[in-house]
Amino acid sequence: MKNKTAPIDTAPEMLAMHPHKFALWIGIVSIVMMFAAFTSAYIVRQGEGNWLLFKLPDTLWYTTAILLASSATMHWAYLMAKQDNQTMLKVAVSVTLVLGGAFLYGQIMAWNELVQAKIFFAGKESNPAGSFLYVLTGIHAVHLISGFIFLAVVFFSTFVGKIHSKNLTRIEMCATYWHFLDFLWAYLFVFLVINNN
Numbered sequence: 001m002k003n004k005t006a007p008i009d010t011a012p013e014m015l016a017m018h019p020h021k022f023a024l025w026i027g028i029v030s031i032v033m034m035f036a037a038f039t040s041a042y043i044v045r046q047g048e049g050n051w052l053l054f055k056l057p058d059t060l061w062y063t064t065a066i067l068l069a070s071s072a073t074m075h076w077a078y079l080m081a082k083q084d085n086q087t088m089l090k091v092a093v094s095v096t097l098v099l100g101g102a103f104l105y106g107q108i109m110a111w112n113e114l115v116q117a118k119i120f121f122a123g124k125e126s127n128p129a130g131s132f133l134y135v136l137t138g139i140h141a142v143h144l145i146s147g148f149i150f151l152a153v154v155f156f157s158t159f160v161g162k163i164h165s166k167n168l169t170r171i172e173m174c175a176t177y178w179h180f181l182d183f184l185w186a187y188l189f190v191f192l193v194i195n196n197n
Contacts, residue, residue: 070099
């Protein structure tokens with residue numbers, strides 16, 4: 001009688017993810033849930049009445065274009081890192097930093113336009129519509145500042161040679177977060193345009 005050996009069970013390959021990338025995605029999901037709650041509250045409060053319709057600051061159109069352009073330069077930086085083109089990597093990251101700073105400056109200008117139009121965050125002359133606008137744009141700006149800090153870390157890492165084709169984790173994470181913030185702003189901007197007419 002031949003000995004029959006039981007088939008050896010082979011463990012399925014696990015999908016590995018860098019723990020920092022996993023933490024980043026958890027953070028992104030939580031931010032999505034937070035803004036979904038804010039925009040839902042916006043719609044509910046708008047339906048209750050006493051809602052002021054006003055023209056969105058023109059500056060928001062320009063800042064939106066700037067942020068979308070920064071997403072393109074961020075992707076350019078990632079491609080240059082993969083190709084070990086250190087010179088163009090430094091240029092691409094530098095341009096992305098400048099565009100990110102320009103967006104934040106533009107948001108401050110947009111808030112100034114709101115104040116000049118007598119749209120306030122709080123007080124006797126305030127309206128829920130204005131308050132929601134300040135909250136949505138302000139919280140996004142806070143998250144963009146965190147992305148800006150992350151980008152600054154990548155910027156310094158490029159100049160000391162820590163980012164290259166064999167060490168892409170940092171720039172991959174930065175690009176993922178930056179693209180997410182750009183997409184989030186595009187969603188918020190379209191949402192505000194549609195719901196403020």
